[in-house]
Amino acid sequence: xxxxxxxxxxxxxxxxxxxxxxxxxxxxxxxxxxxxxxxxxxxxxxxxxxxxxxxxxxxxxxxxxxxxxxxxxxxxxxxxxxxxxxxxxxxxxxxxxxxxxxxxxxxxxxxxxxxxxxxxxxxxxxxxxxxxxxxxxxxxxxxxxxxxxxxxxxxxxxxxxxxxxxxxxxxxxxxxxxxxxxxxxxxxxxxxxxxxxxxxxxxxxxxxxxxxxxxxxxxxxxxxxxxxxxxxxxxxxxxxxxxxxxxxxxxxxxxxxxxxxxxxxxxxxxxx
Amino acid sequence: xxxxxxxxxxxxxxxxxxxxxxxxxxxxxxxxxxxxxxxxxxxxxxxxxxxxxxxxxxxxxxxxxxxxxxxxxxxxxxxxxxxxxxxxxxxxxxxxxxxxxxxxxxxxxxxxxxxxxxxxxxxxxxxxxxxxxxxxxxxxxxxxxxxxxxxxxxxxxxxxxxxxxxxxxxxxxxxxxxxxxxxxxxxxxxxxxxxxxxxxxxxxxxxxxxxxxxxxxxxxxxxxxxxxxxxxxxxxxxxxxxxxxxxxxx
Amino acid sequence: xxxxxxxxxxxxxxxxxxxxxxxxxxxxxxxxxxxxxxxxxxxxxxxxxxxxxxxxxxxxxxxxxxxxxxxxxxxxxxxxxxxxxxxxxxxxxxxxxxxxxxxxxxxxxxxxxxxxxxxxxxxxxxxxxxxxxxxxxxxxxxxxxxxxxxxxxxxxxxxxxxxxxxxxxxxxxxxxxxxxxxxxxxxxxxxxxxxxxxxxxxxxxxxxxxxxxxxxxxxxxxxxxxxxxxxxxxxxxxxxxxxxxxxxxxxxxxxxxxxxxxxxxxxxxxxxxxxxxxxxxxxxxx
Numbered sequence: 001x002x003x004x005x006x007x008x009x010x011x012x013x014x015x016x017x018x019x020x021x022x023x024x025x026x027x028x029x030x031x032x033x034x035x036x037x038x039x040x041x042x043x044x045x046x047x048x049x050x051x052x053x054x055x056x057x058x059x060x061x062x063x064x065x066x067x068x069x070x071x072x073x074x075x076x077x078x079x080x081x082x083x084x085x086x087x088x089x090x091x092x093x094x095x096x097x098x099x100x101x102x103x104x105x106x107x108x109x110x111x112x113x114x115x116x117x118x119x120x121x122x123x124x125x126x127x128x129x130x131x132x133x134x135x136x137x138x139x140x141x142x143x144x145x146x147x148x149x150x151x152x153x154x155x156x157x158x159x160x161x162x163x164x165x166x167x168x169x170x171x172x173x174x175x176x177x178x179x180x181x182x183x184x185x186x187x188x189x190x191x192x193x194x195x196x197x198x199x200x201x202x203x204x205x206x207x208x209x210x211x212x213x214x215x216x217x218x219x220x221x222x223x224x225x226x227x228x229x230x231x232x233x234x235x236x237x238x239x240x241x242x243x244x245x246x247x248x249x250x251x252x253x254x255x256x257x258x259x260x261x262x263x264x265x266x267x268x269x270x271x272x
Numbered sequence: 273x274x275x276x277x278x279x280x281x282x283x284x285x286x287x288x289x290x291x292x293x294x295x296x297x298x299x300x301x302x303x304x305x306x307x308x309x310x311x312x313x314x315x316x317x318x319x320x321x322x323x324x325x326x327x328x329x330x331x332x333x334x335x336x337x338x339x340x341x342x343x344x345x346x347x348x349x350x351x352x353x354x355x356x357x358x359x360x361x362x363x364x365x366x367x368x369x370x371x372x373x374x375x376x377x378x379x380x381x382x383x384x385x386x387x388x389x390x391x392x393x394x395x396x397x398x399x400x401x402x403x404x405x406x407x408x409x410x411x412x413x414x415x416x417x418x419x420x421x422x423x424x425x426x427x428x429x430x431x432x433x434x435x436x437x438x439x440x441x442x443x444x445x446x447x448x449x450x451x452x453x454x455x456x457x458x459x460x461x462x463x464x465x466x467x468x469x470x471x472x473x474x475x476x477x478x479x480x481x482x483x484x485x486x487x488x489x490x491x492x493x494x495x496x497x498x499x500x501x502x503x504x505x506x507x508x509x510x511x512x513x514x515x516x517x518x519x520x521x522x
Numbered sequence: 523x524x525x526x527x528x529x530x531x532x533x534x535x536x537x538x539x540x541x542x543x544x545x546x547x548x549x550x551x552x553x554x555x556x557x558x559x560x561x562x563x564x565x566x567x568x569x570x571x572x573x574x575x576x577x578x579x580x581x582x583x584x585x586x587x588x589x590x591x592x593x594x595x596x597x598x599x600x601x602x603x604x605x606x607x608x609x610x611x612x613x614x615x616x617x618x619x620x621x622x623x624x625x626x627x628x629x630x631x632x633x634x635x636x637x638x639x640x641x642x643x644x645x646x647x648x649x650x651x652x653x654x655x656x657x658x659x660x661x662x663x664x665x666x667x668x669x670x671x672x673x674x675x676x677x678x679x680x681x682x683x684x685x686x687x688x689x690x691x692x693x694x695x696x697x698x699x700x701x702x703x704x705x706x707x708x709x710x711x712x713x714x715x716x717x718x719x720x721x722x723x724x725x726x727x728x729x730x731x732x733x734x735x736x737x738x739x740x741x742x743x744x745x746x747x748x749x750x751x752x753x754x755x756x757x758x759x760x761x762x763x764x765x766x767x768x769x770x771x772x773x774x775x776x777x778x779x780x781x782x783x784x785x786x787x788x789x790x791x792x793x794x795x796x797x798x799x800x801x802x803x804x805x806x807x808x
Contacts, residue, residue, distance in 0.1 A: 002708040009619055009708075012611030016682070017628065019675055020635050023646045075539035083533060085329055090540070096800075097544050103796040104789070105736025107763045108554065111770070111785045115553045136546045143543065156366035160428070162327060164379040164435055165356035167525060169532055174378070175368055197639025200738040200763070204770060224641045228739050231645050244642050251637045259630055 024248060031245035034238040044210040049230070049239045051246065053212045057127075057220035060213065061206065062195050064131045065138060066188060072135075073142025074184055080143075081150040082172055102140035106201040109137050113205035128216040130206025137201060138191035145190070149183025150176065182261050189258045196250055199224045223247055273300040275439060275469040276321060281335035283316060285328065290316050292493045294335075303461065303470045305484035305501065307477060309516065312490040314473045318441050321471065322358040323351050339439075356383055359437035363444040365424035367416035367431070372399075372408055375416045375427055379435035394434050402430035403460050422453025429460065440464065442472040446479065458483050477517055481505050489513045551789075558783030561776065570783065576749040576760075578769065578777040585780040587787065589751045593666075593759035594735055594791075596752050597745065600670025601677055601734040606727055608674070609681030610716075613723075616682070617689040618711050632686075636679035644740025647672040652744055659756045664746035666755040672744055673737060677730035684729060688722020689715060721806030728799040735791060738763035762788045 041050040076094070084091045113133030123129040153176050161171040199222075207219030208229055221229065227243040230236045276298035283291035291313045298304050306314040316325065323344060325331045337344050344354050356379075367375050376395045377385075385391055395412070399405040404426040408419070416427055425445060432440060442461070446454040461470060461483055474480050480487050481501060488498040489510075497504060497513045508514045562570050565585055573586015616628060651671055656663030692715050700710040716723070738761075746758015747768060760768070766781050766788075773781050 002706045005708040005712055006619075009611050009615045012608045013615035013620075013628075015608050016612040016635075016678055017631060019678075020631055023638075023643070023650075026650060027642070027646065072539045072542050075536045076543065079533075079536035079540040083536060084540075094540055094544060097547050099800060100793070100796055101543060101547055103732055103792055103799070104550070105732075105738065105763060105792060107736065107738040107766055108550070108785055108789050108792070111766060111782065112550045112553050114770075115557055115782070116549060120553070136543075136550075139543050139546070154366070156362055156364055157368060159324065159327070159360075159362060160366045160368065160431075161378070163322065163324065163355055163360035163362070164382060164431065165352040165354075166378075166382040167352055167529055169529055170382055179369055193637045197637070197641070199639070199641050200767065203739075203767065224639050227639075227645060228641050231641070231648060231743055237649065240645055244645060247639055247642055251639070252634065255630065255634050255637055259633070 027241060027244040027248060030238075031241035031243075034242040035245060036242075039239065039242055049236050051223065051226055051239070051243050053210060054221055054223045054226040054243070055246070056212045057206075058196060058222040058224075060127060060220070061130060061134065061202075061222055062192055064127065065134045065195055066191065068131065069135045069138050069142055069191065070184075070188060073139050073187070074146050076139075076143045077146025077150055077184075078172060080147055082168070082176070098140040098143050101136065102144075106137065106198060109133055110201040110204050113201060118205055124217060125205065125207025125209070125219040126217045127206065127213040127220060130202050130220075133201050133205045134195055134198060137198070138194055141191045141194065142184070142187045145187025146180065146184050149180035152183070153179050182264055186258055186261050189254055189261065193251055193254045196222070196247065196254075197224055198222070199228050203228070223250075274298065275300040275339065276471075277336075277338040277341070279336040279338070281320070281333065281337060283313075283320060283325070283334075284332045286330040290493050291320070294495050296488060296495060296498050298469065298471060299486065300469050301465060301467070302485040303465055303472060303483055305480040305487045306471065306473045306490060307475075307480050307487060307516075308490035308496075310475075313493040314488075314490050315443055317490065318443055318471060318473050321439070321441055322355050322360055324355075324360065326351060356435050357437055358439040358441060359432035359435060360441045361425070361429050361432050361443070361445045364448050365421055365428050367424050367427050369415065369417055371413045372416045372419075372427060373412040375431050376434045379431060383435060398430040398434040399427075401433050401464070402426045403456065403463070404430060420453070422449050422456060425449060425453065425457060426460065429457075429464075433464075437468065439469045439471065442470065444473050444475060447475060454479075477505070489516060491516070554782065554786050554789055557779065558786035561779035561783045562786075565780070570780075571787070574751050576765070578773070578780065583777065585776075585783075587762070587765070587780075587784055589749050590760055590762045590765045590784065591787070592752050593745070594761040594763070594788075596666050596755075596759060597669040597673055597741065597761060598731055598734045600666060600755070601673030602727065602731065604670055604674030605677040605681060605730060605734075609678050609726070609730070610685050610723055612678070613682045613685035613689055613726075614711060614716065617686050618707075618715065632679050632682050636683065640676055640737055640740040643672060643676050644743040647675075647740065648743045655756075661756060662746060662758065664744050665758045666745070666752060669741050669745040669759070669761075670755070672740060673734045676737060676740065677733050680733050681726045681730045684726030685719070685723045688719040688726070691722070692718045721802055725799055725802050725806070728795060728802060732792060732795045732799070735761075735788070735795070736763060738767055742767060762791075 038048040039050055040052045041048045042052060044050045044053050080091055080094060113129055117123045117129035117132050118125060157175055158171055161175045202222060202225055208221045208225055209219035210221065213220040223243055223246060227240055230240045274297040278294050278296050281291060281294040294317065306317060308314050319325050320333060320337060333345060368378060373395055376398050377391045380391060380394050396405065399408065404423060407423060416424065446457050464470060484501045487501040487504040489496045489504065491512055497508060497510045504513065505517055508517060570585060570587060572588050573584060574588050575584040575586045576589055577584045616625060647668060651668055652663040655668050696714050696718055697710055700714045741761055742764045745761065745764060747760045747764055748758045749760045752759045762784055765784055770781055
């Protein structure tokens, strides 16, 4: 019996990691040779299938989304942990809200973004509509990581600051925030990987235009969307592989960053 | 001279009556020790002197606490200014996770000191007063979490001194420290008496006898006895005080 | 502005930030439900949910979403059958069978797996799994089986991370107690540790179900997308999510309302799954 269990456990692990490594290997091997210079042409044409505009659009979307979502998420964390009374109704409601938001499938976000931002507010398929939709999506990630980081701050630090006559804001920004920074950053990094990989929430909000958006009100496509469109068209398999390589690379970098950060988080700022 | 006058003070945590009708005067530039078993209310009493109890939800205070004849719980009193005048040192050393220099400069910066040379001066003076200047003067940029617990506690005292308070509240400042660091802190407290009014909560009765001028004994939220330290420990008037200091309970 | 009124001002800013997510969810419910419910009322709930024909371009059109509901359920069950045993056992491997060195290598692998965009999984399934299935079973290779395998892989990191965390949280004493009674390492894990961690494992499965039901773009690539009642696992199907994406681009009027109503149904599914998840987790905390 023990042998069977041992075998099943090991086999499962081999399947999991086998699939992971095979998939990564397969995409890298087929994709890297296709990373030709023409793929990085400044403009997309039906000839070069350039993914450069998609890289820039992805970057724009990430930066804009974080610019909006980070302060809102972090401030929400401040309110929940530093201001709200324990067990207050509002806190309970916000907790349930963020938990519900984090479970909603991206296609529902996408549809909502289309109905509200694109049609109701008449933003059209645009960078703005895409950004705002994704902002709502990543908010729970940032709120939760901020909350967790704030909760782990030793109350004696807050007391020390108040004891010196510092007000609440000064205590939060000068003492609490620096200590919680790595935790908040890990939430932000998680959000970046979510934004980079998103497709369903963007197809009807950001749209799929092949140009780099030249204003908030123009459409574009991210790398992931680009890969989706190429895959469904079925004509540009090589370019899809190449896009996959870039996506994997981005995710890999994000993962390394977040691992480094969580190591830093556990090592530093501990007073034993 | 009375620094603090506490009149008919009652304190409640929600339904719990934590301090019952406290009346006591705290003398200027003397060391007053608060003793009593755990949960007797001595730390609560200490924290009501700089309104740290404000941070506790559902804490209500009735009666008066006067600092230099002014009610510190009055509507228009500025709690941040109060805490500048009444500094506090906590049980567990709690330096901020920043450099030693920034720890000391945090208070003065909070109260508007920006000038670099002025800050340098305050940092040096405070560290000297807390008898730790010689140990850290070459390491002012070092993270305050990277020094020993005893040193950390003196950094915290220096940090409290940097805002030039009039009163220093100490909540069992040596309970987390080793005997050698404890001796150093006790010597320091004696030294500080010249310039500051000091109120100290302690579990350690030898410490109270060694350093304090007056001692207050609290039990179940009541002030049982308050007298010169010599009297409390040699001829206590109340049976309960006697029981406590002879170690019969607590 | 004095420092005191600035404190009040910022407290207000924090409060407003905190309320934004509540406003967002209200807006989402409002737009999805008001967009979908009038259609359902007009078309009839029973016809909509239990109708087996989805033919928006017929005259008169029919909008029965039972095929899509069944499609979603089929591929989700498939994903659970494939993903859960492998996921849970991999979690057992990570927490109880592998040494520290290997763990430090493999654990980031799971994190990486969780971070890889689903479209990459979808593309991988399209170029690798679809041809294999086609070779074995004939047809297009885009069917329930392929979609199930794909979703099984996609939910792996979710199942593994949460199961592993709950396995780790089982007190050491349980293990020692069982070993002291002469049980083997393997037996102890299967009959003591795993049952002790069952609520965490259950949560991981529920979360996996949510993930599988909600997945869209990867599924489109491999499911075949035929709007018909599922017959065999080697036949193509369409899910609730894919139905929306495939037709939204050109849908108008009633057709479009029907798609929003589809999203409303999906949303309710998800709310039920989330609710179950919260209940299971709350129970395990007590």
